Amino acid sequence: MGAMKHMKKETSNMPDWLLETENYIPESDQDTFVNKSILSLLKVIARIKSQDQEKQAKLQVNVTLHVAFTFILLILLSLSRSFIFVIVINVYLLLILSAMDAEKIVKILKVSIGVSFFTFLVMVPAIFWGNHFSSIMITSKAFATVTAVGILSHSTKWGTITSAFKRFMVPDIFILVLDITIKYIVMLGEFALNMLYALKLRSIGRNKSKYTSLSGIAGNMFIKSKEMAEDMYQAMECRGFTGEYHVYYKSRFQYIDYIYLIVNVAIFILFFYFQNI
Amino acid sequence: MHIPDNYLSPATCAVMTTAMVPVWVKSVRKMKEEIPKVKIPLLGIGAAFSFLLMMFNVPLPGGTTGHAVGGTLLAILLGPYAACISVTVALLIQALLFGDGGILAFGANCFNMAFVLPFFGYFIYKFIKDRVRTEKGEYVGIAIGSYMGINVAAFIAAIEFGLQPLLFKDATGQPLYCPYSLSVSIPAMTIPHLLVAGVIEMIFTVAIVAYIKKVSPGTIYDGAKQKTNAIYGLIALLICFTPLGLLATGTAWGEWGTDEIKEVASGGNVLGYIPKGMKDGFNFEAIMPDYAISGLPEVAGYILSALAGVAILIILFKVISSFMKSGSKA
Amino acid sequence: MIEIKEVYYSYSEEVALNNINLAINKGEAVALLGPNGSGKSTLLKLMNGIISPSRGTYKFNNEEITEKRLRDNRFAKELHQKIGFIFQNSDTQLFCSNVYDEIAFGPRQMGISESEVEKRVEDCLELLSIDKLKDKTPYHLSGGEKRKVAIACVLSLNPEVLVLDEPMNGLDPRTQRWLVEFLTRLNKAGKTLITSTHNLELVHEISNRAILFDETHSIVADMPTNKLLEDVELLKKVNLVDPFYKR
Numbered sequence: 089m090g091a092m093k094h095m096k097k098e099t100s101n102m103p104d105w106l107l108e109t110e111n112y113i114p115e116s117d118q119d120t121f122v123n124k125s126i127l128s129l130l131k132v133i134a135r136i137k138s139q140d141q142e143k144q145a146k147l148q149v150n151v152t153l154h155v156a157f158t159f160i161l162l163i164l165l166s167l168s169r170s171f172i173f174v175i176v177i178n179v180y181l182l183l184i185l186s187a188m189d190a191e192k193i194v195k196i197l198k199v200s201i202g203v204s205f206f207t208f209l210v211m212v213p214a215i216f217w218g219n220h221f222s223s224i225m226i227t228s229k230a231f232a233t234v235t236a237v238g239i240l241s242h243s244t245k246w247g248t249i250t251s252a253f254k255r256f257m258v259p260d261i262f263i264l265v266l267d268i269t270i271k272y273i274v275m276l277g278e279f280a281l282n283m284l285y286a287l288k289l290r291s292i293g294r295n296k297s298k299y300t301s302l303s304g305i306a307g308n309m310f311i312k313s314k315e316m317a318e319d320m321y322q323a324m325e326c327r328g329f330t331g332e333y334h335v336y337y338k339s340r341f342q343y344i345d346y347i348y349l350i351v352n353v354a355i356f357i358l359f360f361y362f363q364n365i
Numbered sequence: 366m367h368i369p370d371n372y373l374s375p376a377t378c379a380v381m382t383t384a385m386v387p388v389w390v391k392s393v394r395k396m397k398e399e400i401p402k403v404k405i406p407l408l409g410i411g412a413a414f415s416f417l418l419m420m421f422n423v424p425l426p427g428g429t430t431g432h433a434v435g436g437t438l439l440a441i442l443l444g445p446y447a448a449c450i451s452v453t454v455a456l457l458i459q460a461l462l463f464g465d466g467g468i469l470a471f472g473a474n475c476f477n478m479a480f481v482l483p484f485f486g487y488f489i490y491k492f493i494k495d496r497v498r499t500e501k502g503e504y505v506g507i508a509i510g511s512y513m514g515i516n517v518a519a520f521i522a523a524i525e526f527g528l529q530p531l532l533f534k535d536a537t538g539q540p541l542y543c544p545y546s547l548s549v550s551i552p553a554m555t556i557p558h559l560l561v562a563g564v565i566e567m568i569f570t571v572a573i574v575a576y577i578k579k580v581s582p583g584t585i586y587d588g589a590k591q592k593t594n595a596i597y598g599l600i601a602l603l604i605c606f607t608p609l610g611l612l613a614t615g616t617a618w619g620e621w622g623t624d625e626i627k628e629v630a631s632g633g634n635v636l637g638y639i640p641k642g643m644k645d646g647f648n649f650e651a652i653m654p655d656y657a658i659s660g661l662p663e664v665a666g667y668i669l670s671a672l673a674g675v676a677i678l679i680i681l682f683k684v685i686s687s688f689m690k691s692g693s694k695a
Numbered sequence: 696m697i698e699i700k701e702v703y704y705s706y707s708e709e710v711a712l713n714n715i716n717l718a719i720n721k722g723e724a725v726a727l728l729g730p731n732g733s734g735k736s737t738l739l740k741l742m743n744g745i746i747s748p749s750r751g752t753y754k755f756n757n758e759e760i761t762e763k764r765l766r767d768n769r770f771a772k773e774l775h776q777k778i779g780f781i782f783q784n785s786d787t788q789l790f791c792s793n794v795y796d797e798i799a800f801g802p803r804q805m806g807i808s809e810s811e812v813e814k815r816v817e818d819c820l821e822l823l824s825i826d827k828l829k830d831k832t833p834y835h836l837s838g839g840e841k842r843k844v845a846i847a848c849v850l851s852l853n854p855e856v857l858v859l860d861e862p863m864n865g866l867d868p869r870t871q872r873w874l875v876e877f878l879t880r881l882n883k884a885g886k887t888l889i890t891s892t893h894n895l896e897l898v899h900e901i902s903n904r905a906i907l908f909d910e911t912h913s914i915v916a917d918m919p920t921n922k923l924l925e926d927v928e929l930l931k932k933v934n935l936v937d938p939f940y941k942r
Contacts, residue, residue: 102880103815108853110854113773125422128420158468166371175669185680186677214545223544237464237468241461241464268408268409269413269458270413271413276414282782283790290800293806296803298424301800302424303572306421309417310442311577311584312786317409320406321405580832
């Protein structure tokens with residue numbers, strides 16, 4: 089009986105509507121959120137992938153030094169009350185920037201100009217209230233800060249940055265978590281990206297319940313992430329992982345590192361010099 | 366709500382980071398307790414999830430979009446402690462790789478978004494859920510929890526901003542960091558969150574929890590069985606005391622005019638003392654006289670502007686030629 | 696119906712499509728063959744308007760598809776209705792909380808009446824023999840069931856062209872056989888089929904024309920499927936099969 093029914097289905101014709109060509113003229117709908125989400129995911133994935141392929145530059149400053157001095161530079165910038173010091177640092181960072189590839193320059197400047205412009209907008213009312221000096225100061229500090237971080241993250245592989253953390257007493261486990269996170273942002277991100285593409289391809293008219301679609305995607309992403317975590321844990325266990333993880337980190341000093349060191353000591357001295365004027 | 370650097374003073378950043386340390390330690394311990402073995406992958410992948418969640422654009426009326434933080438959502442899904450760690454890692458990656466949120470302000474950002482937001486949101490959710498034991502009650506809890514969570518976090522951020530001009534001024538009375546006082550920063554931060562961001566957060570959280578409950582209810586964190594009130598009381602207390610802590614440390618920096626001393630001192634009196642050690646220990650700023658803009662020798666000025674000119678020209682040249690190249694390819 | 700002329704596409708630095716020329720007529724069944732990473736999936740994405748060519752032209756029904764035109768919401772939606780894309784990983788395609796809603800998602804957007812939507816969904820469920828799954832959650836189905844639901848939810852849009860990315864992947868032999876027959880029926884009913892696949896055993900059944908990509912991301916052969924399969928030397932040359940491959 090079941091087999092006969094099955095046979096009948098196989099030979100039955102397609103439904104009529106499927107044989108006709110659809111005469112469909114779509115209504116317009118405001119669903120930029122899908123495109124915007126796709127765009128931001130694409131950006132994130134591209135950034136992490138390019139970060140991972142970062143070529144070791146010929147003159148590569150020791151990563152530990154670079155991380156440490158970038159941090160110190162940020163503190164000095166934040167503490168400084170001398171506009172000249174901030175300008176000197178901005179020029180110094182622009183000089184470093186000018187030695188980088190055009191592509192990276194564009195990427196770094198996009199962020200730093202974006203942040204400083206935003207800061208400027210936020211500070212505009214303060215300017216009218218007579219705080220023009222500090223407003224300009226904060227805007228230029230913001231530019232220097234974001235550029236300094238941009239230079240660090242665009243000239244160094246993520247993996248090397250995290251392993252340099254080891255020098256600063258960051259626990260190994262935390263470094264492992266950071267590395268896993270980066271990897272899974274790409275994997276889960278690609279998964280979410282494909283779901284958004286699928287949503288886009290099937291969103292051919294007016295979607296009355298956008299939140300339902302979006303929560304379906306985010307919800308699936310969560311369930312998927314739980315599954316991935318489970319799988320990864322089992323795989324790690326099979327390879328003998330017991331919760332201990334050791335980061336191995338080697339570093340050597342090159343002549344460029346001494347130059348870098350001298351430059352940064354000079355910055356330090358400048359800071360106090362200008363602070364005392 | 367990602368605070369960039371230079372909006373908050375380094376002192377504030379240090380205080381906020383210090384306040385986060387016990388939270389992080391506690392969270393890691395809790396994670397180890399609650400999950401039978403050290404499930405490191407869950408932390409990493411949870412962080413990846415939380416990072417990606419912030420990438421989702423949510424439709425708003427009128428065709429515009431906004432994005433959710435998802436702190437309360439993560440707390441409901443993974444538990445507040447795991448949410449704290451996950452958001453922390455996500456924020457670190459955002460700050461380091463994407464320039465989103467400051468490095469020095471990292472502790473403050475964590476305090477607002479990885480601590481206050483998930484814990485407070487989760488507390489409200491749990492509070493309502495435990496009293497109204499129906500499915501409806503649970504969803505009401507999720508809605509109110511996520512709405513309150515993000516708004517309280519925004520409020521705390523506003524306090525951090527608003528205290529800056531009060532605490533950190535130069536000798537001429539110009540604020541050194543965020544120039545807006547509490548009367549400006551609180552409405553500026555809270556009104557958009559009350560009206561827009563909070564609503565997004567609420568709808569997004571409810572919709573996702575509803576979906577996951579329907580599809581795969583077993584994956585949701587089933588909540589701590591023990592009494593939560595004591596811990597949360599402590600946390601609430603901590604939240605209340607942090608601004609006071611800020612005031613207290615602020616006095617150690619010696620950056621006020623005579624008028625402010627009274628205000629600050631009264632703030633310090635509430636706390637009962639002004640930390641002397643800090644006052645004496647780290648006050649090189651206090652020794653320094655007023656700064657001046659003029660003070661750069663003429664020659665140095667020339668050199669500086671020449672260097673800037675060269676750097677900018679090289680950058681322009683490289684950028685333009687890269688655009689020309691990609692232009693001819695297409 | 697599909698006309699692709701001198702199309703190039705690259706992901707930042709990496710070339711993915713290298714001077715592609717291709718014309719596909721209504722009612723054809725075309726297979727895209729080639730080693731991993733040779734550009735098949737990129738071409739499918741391009742046909743669906745997910746990406747647009749860096750250089751060259753892509754025309755669908757005599758209308759040029761450009762990035763600018765795709766930004767026009769209505770135009771893009773019209774294209775998406777006419778071309779149905781079945782993703783390689785069915786998980787990514789399913790985001791509703793039950794199978795019925797999943798299949799109804801497309802028709803509901805088209806503004807047709809709910810009773811008409813119901814008819815379409817029921818027809819699709821029957822056509823793919825998945826009536827029993829109607830109220831289930833897509834996420835927990837088996838791989839084969841997921842693939843069927845994904846196909847059903849694309850079919851319910853009644854597209855003119857069906858684009859399938861590795862549809863046989865991860866299916867058991869019996870389900871593969873079922874899919875082959877189902878696709879043949881769709882083709883006989885007038886649907887244009889474009890399939891990318893690595894399955895050399897079944898490819899001649901789901902296509903009568905084969906397009907072969909090589910590792911330089913360009914098309915090296917465009918001929919009847921049976922003929923291409925006989926040209927073992929060519930298949931070896933593009934590294935699609937190992938040196939010891941025999942037909």
